[in-house]
Amino acid sequence: MSPIIQTHNPKESYPKVTYSHVVTVDAPAKLVYTAGQVGRDSTGYIPASYEEQVKLAYQNLGHCLAAVNASPKDIVKLTYYIVNYDPNRRDVDVIVVGGGISGLQAAYKVQEAGFSSIVLEARNRVGGKLLAVEIPEQVEGRGKKGGIDLGGAWINDSNQSRAYSLAQRLGLDLIEQATDGDCIVQQSNGAVLRFPYGETPKISSKYQKEVGEIRDNVEDICHSVDDQNAVKYDGMNMEDFVQTQGLGTVALENVTLWTRAMLGCEPSEMSALYFLEYCRLGGGLKQMRSDRKHGGQFLRARQGEKEHNPQSGLLSKIDYFSGMGRLAKGVESMLRPGSVILNSPVSKVAQDSEKVVVTTDSGVQYRCKKLIFSLPTPLYKEVVFEPPLPSEKLNFSSSTHLGYYTKVILIYEKPWWKDHGLCGLTHSFKGPSSLTRDSSSPADNQYSLTCFVVGEPGRKWSTFSRPERHTQILEQVVSIYGPQLSEKAKMPLSILEQDWAQEQFSRGCPCPVTPPGVLSRLGGSLQASFENIHFVGTETARHWKGYIEGALESGDRGAEEVIKLLKD
Template sequence: MSARGGKRALYMLLYFKSGAGIDNIISDQKDGGQYLRNRQGNQTLSQKMAEELCPNSVFLRMPVTSIDQSQGGHCTVYTDGGVSFQCRRVIVSVPTSLYHQILFKPALPKGKATLSDNTATGYYTKVIYVFKEPWWQTAGLSGVLDSDKGPIIFTRDTSIPVDDQWSITCFLVGDKGRNWSKLPRAVRLQQAWEQFSRSFGEFVDVPAPTNTLEMDWTKEALFLGAPCPITTPGVLTKVGSELATPVGRVHFVGTEASREWRGYMEGAVRSGQRGGAEVVKALLAESMPRF
C-alpha cells in the first residue's frame, strides 16, 4: 500500500477499531452496532431529558452564530435569533465540519481550524417502507438486502413488534445515493421501490407499503450528511489528536471525537459524558480557594 493509500485507510481502520471490528459494527447480534433500537425513536431521549430540567432551560431553533471568550472569565454565546447567553463554559456538539459556521473569538487555533476545513460528512439517505404485516418474516427472510448496484446499498428490519409496527429501512449512500438524490422525488422513489420489490420478489410476493418515509441528511443545514464526519487524507495524522481538545473555556464533543463507537449514537453519548466531566472538573477547579 502506498503512503497516500495508507492515509486514506487510516480513518477507516480507526473507525472499525472503535466499534471492536467491522463484523461487530454491522452486527445485529447482542452488543453489535445494529443490535439496539429505541422503540419511539432517538428524539424521545432528548425530550424526556428536557422534561426533567427547569422551565426555559432548553432553547430551540436558535442556531449559534458566535462564541466570544475574548473578555476572559466567561463566554458570550450569540444566536441567529438575536438572543445571547453568558456562561462560564461552553460545550460545542455540532459536527467538526460545521465549526466554520460559528465565529469564534478569538479564532480557533490552527489545529482545530485545519480539522474543520478538512472534515466532511458522507451522503446518507434513509427510505423507510412501512407495511401492514411482516411478510418477509413470515417467509423466513431477515429483511436484509446488500447490493453494490444501487440506489439502495443495504436494508435492515426496523420493526417494533410490540407496537404492531412493521418496517424495513433502506440506506442510499455514497456516490450512488448522491446521484440518485438529484432525480425528481417521484422518480427517486420509483427507482428505490423497483429495486426493493425486485430483490425481495425473487423469494416472496412483495405487497405495496402502507407508507413511505424519506430522510436526506445532506439537506439538513445542521448536519449536511451522515453518519460521521471524516477527515481527508493526512489530516488525522497531523492534528487528529486535537479533535477533543478544549480551547480555553470552549469544550468539544461529538461522535467523531469518541474513542469508542465513533460514528454511532453510543460514541456521541460517551463523548458528551467526557465533555460534561471536563466542564465539571474545570468549574470545581475555578471555585477552589487560592492561597
C-alpha cells in the same frame, strides 16, 4: 366587629420564607394581599432563563390566588419589578451549543453537579441526528401505531453501557433486531442470491476467499494500529488499502458497502487510518457490522405506545410513541425547566479570560464562564470565533466532510419477507439502496423495511424527483425479492424518507470523515479545549465514535472538563 386577618402559604410555592405568601382580610369585603412572587419553584430552584423565571413567578401568583379560592380575574392591582434585565444578556455557568444527544448529556451532567447550564439549539426540536416521527395517519388508521426512527436507531446492551442505561432509565422497550432467516445479496449486475445470516454469500470460491480476507485483515489491522504505522495508513485512502492487501474488485466492492453503510462515503473519500480507527473505536469491524448480541445493530426501541407510569416522574414527562429518537427528549426532560432554548442558531462565540459571550442569529447574547460546543466539525465554519480557533483545530475542522445518508422506510401491511424465511437484511452492490434492514415492531403491528440510500449511489438518486426516487426504490426492492414476492414488495402502505444532507444543521451524517494526511497530523486537536471552550460531539468520542454511545461519552467528558474547572 374587627376584621379577621388570616395568613396562607400554598404548598406549591417556595418554602422557607419568613413572611406569609398570602394575607386575607375578611371585612368589610374579602381583600387578598400577596407577597411579591419570584421565579423560584417549590424546591427553591431558580431557572437560568429569564422567560422561565417570569413563567414561574406568575405560576406562584396563581398558587397564592388558588389557595384562597381566588383567580387572576379577581386581581385589582398588580405591580411587577424586573431588575437588571437586559434582553441581550443572560448569564449562566455553562452554555452548551447544540441540543443533540451529546450536548443535552453535557448540560445534564453540569446541572447534576450543581452548576447552571442552558442549551442553545438551532432547530425547533432537540435531538439533532436522533429523530423519531409518528407513523403517518393513513397507516395509523389501519391499526398500526407508534413512531419511526429516521435517524440513529440501534444500540446494544453489552458494550454500549451509556446508551443502554439511558434507555433503561427512560423506560424504553428494547427489541432485538431480527436475524432469523436468510439475507439476500444483490450483485452489481443485478443478480441476487440468498444466504443465511452471518455467513458469506456463496457467489464463487474467489468471492468467498476475498471477502473473508479483507474482513479479517481490516479486523486484525484495526486493532494493531499504533504510532508507528498510523502515518503509513493515513497516507492512503481505503481504496489504496485494498490494493496494499493484494486484493481486487470483490474486496473493494465489500469495503465500499461498509464505508457507505457505516459513513455514507466512498472508500476513496477517507484515509485508511480514519476507517481503521473508526472500526477500532467500535470494537472492531465485525462487532460494528453485527445485528446480534454485542453488535452495533442489536437493539431498537419498540415503536409503540407505552402507558404512562404515574409513579415515575421521568416516564410521565415523555410522550411515548417511542423510537430511539426519544432518548433526546428523555434527557431534555431530565434538565431543569427552561434549560433548552430552541430556534437559536449560534453565529458567534467570543471569549476572554473570564467569560464567553455567545450571540445567536437573531442577535440575542448569552454569557457564561465555560462553553461546551457540540457541533460536528464541518459546521464549525458557520460560527465566528473570537479570537479565532487555534490553527490545528481550524485546519482539522475545515478538512472533514460528511457523507450522503438517507433512510427510506417502507411500511407494509404484513411482514411478507418473514413468511418466506427472510430476515429483511439485504446488501446491494447495485443500488440505489445499499442495505435494507427490518425495522418492524411486531407487538405494535408495525412492519417496515428501512432502506439505506447512502454514498455515491445515494447522491445520484437524490437528484431525481420524489416520485421518481420512490419508484426507483420500489423497483429495486422488487428486483431483490423476485417475482414471487413482487406484488407485496411493491405495495407499501406508506413511504417515509429523511435526507440528512439536506438538513441545514446536519449537512449529512452519521460522522464526519477525514481524507488522507489529516488525522495523523491534526487529529489530536479534535478533543482539545480552547481556553474556556470545550468540544464534544460523537466524532470526538474515544469509544463508539459516530454512534449514540460515543455522543453520550463525549457529553460526559465535556461536562467533566468544565465541572473540574468551575470547582477549582
